[in-house]
Amino acid sequence: MPDDLISDAKEIVSNAISGVDPYNCIQKSVRKDGNFLYVGEKQFDLSSYENIYLIAFGKASVAMSRALEEILGDKLSDGCAVTKYAFVGPLKTVKVMEAGHPIPDENGVIAAKHISTFLRKTGPKDLVFFLISGGGSALMTLPRKNISLSDIVHLTDKLMQVGATIEEINAIRKHLSAVKGGGLAKMAYPSESISLILSDVVGDPLDVIASGPTVPDSSTFDDFQEIVTRYNLNLSSAVQGLLEDGLEGVVEDTPNHEDPIFQRCYHYLVGNNSLSLQEAGKRANELGYNTLLLTSSLTGEAREIAKVFASIAREERKNSEPLPLPACILAGGETTVLIRGKGQGGRCQEMALSFAIEAQGLEDILFLPAGTDGNDGPTDAAGAFADGYTIEKGRDLHIDVREMLQQNNSYEYFRELGDLLITGPTGTNVMDVYILLVK
Template sequence: MPYPITDPRQFLTSLFLSAVRVADPLRVVAPYLPPRPKGRLVVIGAGKASARMAEAVEKHYGPCEGLVITRYGYARECEGIEIVEAAHPVPDAAGETATRHMIERVSSLGPNDLVLALISGGGSALLCAPIDGVSLNDKIELNQKLLSSGAPIGDMNIVRKHLSRVKGGQLAAACYPAQLLTLMISDVPGDDPAMIASGPTVGDTSTAQDAFDILDRYNIKLSDHLRRAIAKSSQVIAPDHPKLQTTKNQIVAAPSMSLSEAARIATDANCEIRELGDAIEGEARNIGQSQAKMAMSLQSHVNKTGKPLILLSGGECTVTRRGDGIGGPNAEFVLATAITLNGHPNIHVIAADTDGVDGAAEVAGAYAGPETLAYASKHKMDPKLALANNNAHGFFAKVGGQIITGPTLTNVNDFRAILICPS
């Protein structure tokens, strides 16, 4: 081959893994840690990366006191910080109990104390503290409906804020009058701190009516008592509230950082790069079809230059549940792309979530190449039927296209790359 990519799947997988490594909390947290305060240092946090962030904090300071909530399987050994595992993406009793204990830990601190909050994607489900009149089962049912609706993460988080006692700046208010520094790893398009884990330490301006508008837009039906609870909700903390004046929020890793690292490595391999953006949202299958068409339109350009070209993108696609499959957005993106490419001989695609979990599946994502549909046909598998049933994970399990990493201990959203090789 006139270029150094001899194994496209291995090459694309290496780009994905490089995007994960550059966002490792052990690499990104320490530069943002302040000197120890005169008073107490209490570490709290929630998210898929929060335990690894806590590990980085103790590597810097030594043993610390505090409590961090992470997803089952994502815990790390810490000397002083208590690590609690709970459920994601749908909350459970372990998360609710741990959140209550977290609030208790920070409620008696003074102005000479420092709370260090470690927040990453997944924290919205892990920080579970329903408002009065709302049960854990109510929160579970609502989260299941939101996750199946096709709503983007920003809209889902607005609804969640108005049923919570910690989201929308309320955790920060609980820490007052202590100083509060929040270090965030972003998994949301646009890196809005108020949307990362539903912004527990960030002021919010959304209203109950905003939540109702989102529920109506995505045809999400709630019981009367939940609608009454949202209507009475005035819990979110305004950005200019006095209890937020001792708060600072800092993003330490974001999707753009990971895409830039992948672009650097691909450029070193003599590839041309086109970055489509790190904040792409929309229905996964529609984005896949669109990017596949773009890739095919660039084939003549690639043939002229003789250099492979890679389309890189990030963000968070969504899935509207239509069938009975698991419905991971990265796997759906790859399946829709493969169907549109229809066995194109020179185009390969990968999409995976940097946290190692695509939707509710313990699978990071999927790969498809020119041979994928032919292999499926030989084994009497229908890719279009799999897509219609939201069964992309099942499809790629059978064709050997799954990308499985296990817990990555970070979370900077989805990674997508389409490789176009010269004919």
């Protein structure tokens, strides 16, 4: 594997991640001038509020909170930030709580109850900031009546195993938890609220990011039923009962755009995958590559998407198309993995391994799929490097690559080769970036 390509790929992915640093995203989006606060182009008179509160949740919540603490200064009355284990950091005014991700745990329930109690003390003359980032849906869970945490965990696990999209998973989460799908906006009403959002979802739909706790919900109990039918899911008696009550109108559906609570809610997108890819492209250009950004909305099964990148690498190597060499092809998004085995890995590592199989023998290429949060699946790797000789290296170590792929054991494969990308927790999360370099 060419050292110069590895070095270049590391610089490009580093720029992609730093380009969506949550602290910087808040600082660029929010400014204070005397008693006036500007979020984008909208102005708020801070002197008109009795109290200003901050509620943050997601992998980037600590960094986002730190930035807003600095901007608001002594105007900030109190706050709470919920983040993933190991993503913590010191804050002055805001209380930091840790919880489980991607599978919700009891600490996430405790955090949600704390926030629910917190919001009950707010009134019509208060302003509540919601700082929302990827992972927020799992990190803050408040089961609805008769639903247990184990019901939510079990169903979430099932959905992930069958390869359900984040939109499908969140549509169900929103109907199982009281804080999702506009739930927090409902709790905060009649306070005014500002939601500052770092997107980790393809297309940036606000009602999907962290399960849309402060925006109108476009999903319904009918959608819940359709997803259950599509994947032939077996539900617990409690979940089945809630679904039936929801379909019959016994249980109220999540609030939609007609609900008056949203008239006091303002939402602003501070960063997303597109911004990350733009920063990646800038660094690639500085390194001398001809650069093409394919899309920031890539979805599908990781193994199949890998074949597309392998075909692009082959075309570049043979015909210097679609770009003259040296070329850097960039894309972003979030793929899925159909779990077939009991190995360890993540969508980016699985994509890299599938790419390696398809690109065998190609020279002077490198493919790096990486999660911007630093954790690809339940591993300590952000992603993995693959080239035309990745399979040959594995063969020399007597590793059966196809068996590794069949068992979803990409982490172990790349660990043996020494080709994992380890960044540690980055403090941000805007899905994945895919970097293909051809010399």
